[in-house]
Amino acid sequence: MKVLEMQTCGKINSIYVARNSELEIPSQALQNCNDLKDMTLLSNNFTKIYNDSFSGLSNLETLILLNNENVKVTKTLMSHLINLREFTLGTYETIDVDSLNHLVSLEAVALIGLKHELSILEELLNGLENLNSITFSGNGLEIINFEYFHQFKKLRTLSLSENHLTNIPAGAFDELTTLENLILSGNQIASLDHNSFRGLSNVRNLQISRNLITDLNSLPFSHLINMIHLDFSLNPIEMLPSQLFEDNKNSEFLNFNGCKISELQSNVFKSLPKLFQLALSNNNLSTLSADSFIDLPELVYFNIENNKITRLNSNAFGTLEKLWTFDIRSNQLDEIEPGFFNKFPRLASFYGEGNICVRETISFVYNIDFDKENAFSTCFYNWQFGKTTTIPTTTSKPAITTNAATNTLHSISSAVAILGVIVMFVINRRQQ
Template sequence: MWWFLFLCLITLASASPSQCPPNLPDTCSCVCNYQCDEPVYLNIHCSTVPDLYELLSTFGNVRFFEIKIDKCEKPVQSLTKLPPFYTICLLINQCGLESVADNAFADISGLELLDLSNNALTEMPVFPHFPLLTYIAINHNLLRDFGESSESKNYSSFDGVPELTQLYFQNNSLTEITDATFANLKQLRTIDLSNNKLQRISANAFRDQPPILDLFLSFNELTYLEPETFRNTDILTVYLDNNRLTHLSANSFNGNKRLDVLHLQHNQLTDIAVGTFNDLEDVWEIRLNNNNLTSIDGISGNLPKLRKVDLSHNRITKVTNTTFNNFWELRLDLSNNQIESVAPNAVNGVYELILNNNKLTTLDGVFDPLEATTVATKDNETCHCTCSNNA
């Protein structure tokens, strides 16, 4: 999915003056992508442009791989219909865009990547029918919603781009993901909504989606997750770190058979309901560091591949249950808590145990009987314990 993004960054040969559009500003470079044979694919990169429309109107029938505008000297504000041209990648950044007309891109052909980052858009543009468009980035804008259909509008912004695989809307003002937000986008693989103002995610927002590789929801304002928001979804890695979550309900992630890494660090979690992580068959890492947890009772379930759990920088005072007995080669980080005691047999399934910066005075009986090598770190001193049951 990254092939065209990678190629957008590669140029291999200088283009001859006859191949480049005439009268390019001195701030623009023109080079060949691949090789300068027919059909010619050029890359145009402009650090600044005096007039966006004047520049684009000179492109005519030239075929471009990438047109990249880093900055417009004269803010465009309202992007109206662009002149016709052919390009695979189009990047218009720092041009002061505040709105985009519905037909702004109607006469552009070949488009696979569109980047309108670092502008001032408040409303999601309506994308015309682009059968090849798979990548949209509108980072660092002022977007407030996703342009979903409503009672007053019977179409959504994404109706014309059903083949989208990657969406990047970082650093905007988005507040909610509804059932309709991604309903018609059945090819999504990466969704990045980090650094927004998300406060609510509908329980069915990601239901019936194809496998999603990465879902970035970091640095938002989420305080609560609907109990089944991620239940029976198909997401590989979920980033929920740096939000304001205080509680995780049972079955929050139940049935997500492909989830392998779950990021919940830097929230305000005080407890995790038993059953929260039930049947996460592929998960191998759960990050819960830098929360307000006082116990580890909720970390249980059928987790056969779990290898790393980070519970550092919480408020755990003791480890009494057998939560970690059924694991194999688990790396457990309990550092920087308030642990005063660890019960015998409480960590029998742990291969590496990190306990530095707690209130422990003894570890007697904790590692006996163990059939694996355990590394316990206490007060910045490392104790390598090879404990075996010879009975």
């Protein structure tokens, strides 16, 4: 049996104890750890934790108890943690309903995989008016009393992920005017009402991936006027309506990877002047209609990998002054209109392998300039010099050769370009 006991903690402010069998925390074992701020107990099998095992931790601010066996959290055990600000409890542990109510300094509570009744989870947080972050994740919840959260007037983050929720009723979050982050991923939500997110004008981050949503014609994002980040990936939706983002002019990151999208209605992204990253990979798009991607002056990263696109049409794109990375790998591309790349004056990375024409393609192109004889791929050679409007499928190489030194240069260029993307992102974020 192992014993966690520290006669003196000195200036230690953080303890991490993980993956121990037959571990015991004796009575008053941490009595002299007055400077301890953070403690994590992860995946341990405890033989005993005494009611005063945490005595002496009056300055502890963060306590994480995850995947530990034979741990019961009681009011007496927690009574010494008078300055606790963040508490995470999950999976195997059990907790008495009155264990936290006296910890008025708590700002963030995460209850993960406890499988308790909703009423117990709610009772645990009663009276904790300073909470700004609540996580009820992986608890198997099918129904939520959304009005319960209205009492938390400082709430900025609410996570209800990995449950079994099927519906977000209209006005569910009406009173949560301070909320900035809403996480609903990994549920069974099948539809959204136009007013499902009413009242959430300050939400900046909405994660609703891995649900069962097939229709966005209700335009549910209209109330999220300050939304910056949307993760809608892995929902079985087939079409994005043209007015979907009409009221989301502050959006910067949109993720629709892994859906079943086969149609983008005209101008669906037109109203997004701050859009920085657009991800549409692993869908069923076969064509890009006219005006699909126009008026996107801040777009830097565009990913449409693993679709069924056969042709890149110039009229689908406006001039994207800041586009740096274009990823169209694993499509069925065999034609690019002449002048297509002229719309992307700063394009540094074009990923194209896995298409019909790319047997000889070096998939990463740095500082693309199709006005000079510096082609990096057979695939683009004839098209580049105006000999055809269709990318040839020949495997014969042009007069331009690639040797070891050239390949090394390409590798270095790849690394430089990737670094450039990161630098541009950081600069962009700081300027905002």
